[in-house]
Amino acid sequence: MAVKxxxxxxxxxxxxxxxxxxxxxxxxxxxxxxxxxxxxxYVGSIDPGSHAFKGMTNRNATMxxxxxxxxxYFTYGMHWCSNAVCGDEGVGxxxxxxxxxxxxxxxxxxxxxxxxxxxDRDLCSGPAKLCQAFGIDGAFDGADVVKGxxxxxxxxxxxxxxxxxxxxxxxxxxxxxxxxxxxxxxxxGDPNVSRVNPGKxxxxxxxxxxxxxxxxxxxx
DNA sequence: ACCGGGATGTTCT
DNA sequence: GAACATCCCGGTG
Numbered sequence: 194m195a196v197k198x199x200x201x202x203x204x205x206x207x208x209x210x211x212x213x214x215x216x217x218x219x220x221x222x223x224x225x226x227x228x229x230x231x232x233x234x235y236v237g238s239i240d241p242g243s244h245a246f247k248g249m250t251n252r253n254a255t256m257x258x259x260x261x262x263x264x265x266y267f268t269y270g271m272h273w274c275s276n277a278v279c280g281d282e283g284v285g286x287x288x289x290x291x292x293x294x295x296x297x298x299x300x301x302x303x304x305x306x307x308x309x310x311x312x313d314r315d316l317c318s319g320p321a322k323l324c325q326a327f328g329i330d331g332a333f334d335g336a337d338v339v340k341g342x343x344x345x346x347x348x349x350x351x352x353x354x355x356x357x358x359x360x361x362x363x364x365x366x367x368x369x370x371x372x373x374x375x376x377x378x379x380x381x382g383d384p385n386v387s388r389v390n391p392g393k394x395x396x397x398x399x400x401x402x403x404x405x406x407x408x409x410x411x412x413x
Numbered sequence: 414a415c416c417g418g419g420a421t422g423t424t425c426t
Numbered sequence: 427g428a429a430c431a432t433c434c435c436g437g438t439g
Contacts, residue, residue, distance in 0.1 A: 233431075242431070252424060269432050270421030276431090289431060309434080321432050365431050392415090397429070 194351035196221065201339045204260035208234035208279040212288045213358050213378040215277065219348040220290065222327050225298030227317050228352070229290060231379040231386050233363045235276070237285035242363060242371030245285025255335050256285045263345065265324070265334040272321035273330045277338065277347065291364070291377070293317040294385040295326075302326035319387045355380055364391040 199218055204211060212232040220227050235243035237256075244253040244266065255264040256278055264276040264287050280286035295302060295313050302316045306326050310316050317323040324330065329345065336343040359381040366372040372394035379386045 235431075244431075247425090250425075266431085267423060268430055270423070270430090272421095272432050274431065291431085319432070363431070367429085370431095395430095 196346075196348040196350045198339050198341065199261075199347050199349050201259075201261040204277055204279050204339075205281065206279060208236060208286045208288045209376055211277070211279050212376070214354045215288055215290075215347075216354045216358055216378060216380055217352040218354075219296070219346075219350055220293055220323070220327065221346045221348050222329075222344055223298070223301075225301055225327055226296045227293035227302075227323070227326075228296055229293050229347075230383040231292035231377070233289040233291055233378075234279075234376040235287050235289060236376070237280075240371050240374070241369070242366045242374070243285065243287075245287075246371075249285065253285070256287050257283055258335065261337060261339040262342075263329070263333055263336045263338055265329060265331055265336075267331060268321075273324040274320040275324050275329050275333070289320055290323060291320045292379070292385050292387045293323055294380075294383055314384045318385045357381070359386070359389075362391050362394070364388060366394055367397045368394045370394075 212234040215229055215232045218229050237243055237245045245256045249257045259282050260278050262278045264278050276287035276289045278287050295316050303310055305328055306316055316326045333343055336345050338345055338347040359379040360375050361377045362375055363377045
């Protein structure tokens with residue numbers, strides 16, 4: 194079956210309904226095509242884990258825009274991650290695209306990811322890997338994936354979402370910041386899923402970066 | 414398998 | 427100045 198863009202009405206709903214149905218849809222950019230196998234819902238003002246929890250800022254403004262656009266953000270000083278904006282305008286809802294199964298264009302993905310990404314399952318098995326493989330960065334923030342703005346489309350080839358997707362808590366949130374909600378869905382058994390089990394939420398009370406440049410001591 | 418830690422810089426308080 | 431919707435590597439079982 195031919196690939197058709199997922200219509201905008203699909204996104205104009207609660208992201209907790211959109212995320213599981215986004216499984217088995219296609220992320221398409223030029224020759225690169227991958228089947229989405231993992232997604233998380235971020236639920237705006239009721240969700241401490243969401244960038245939109247505290248309202249609109251310069252960074253998250255796209256989340257408050259119309260559904261069916263990409264919200265692309267930069268994190269940890271080096272990674273881009275992308276979401277599909279959901280719900281009604283002005284609310285701040287989104288689904289994070291966490292992992293996908295490469296179908297074509299793997300060589301281009303591998304060129305973007307670097308020599309360390311040997312196997313196909315290393316190309317898109319995480320939100321930042323997926324963006325790197327597809328070359329999605331800040332320039333794609335706001336791109337309309339229904340119209341195919343900037344060459345990126347989320348498409349449907351007729352494959353239905355799984356009848357019984359895997360469900361779990363979300364990945365990478367800190368304790369007390371919405372980590373308890375089971376708003377992650379994935380294609381059970383797919384090797385491209387980032388983690389079978391997200392494990393414990395991150396305890397950020399432990400120092401992970403011992404003081405750098407303290408007491409005026411400069412390195413080198 | 415699990416866990417610890419480093420890379421890196423933008424965003425928000 | 428702390429936190430951060432991550433990833434990769436190396437150590438230990």
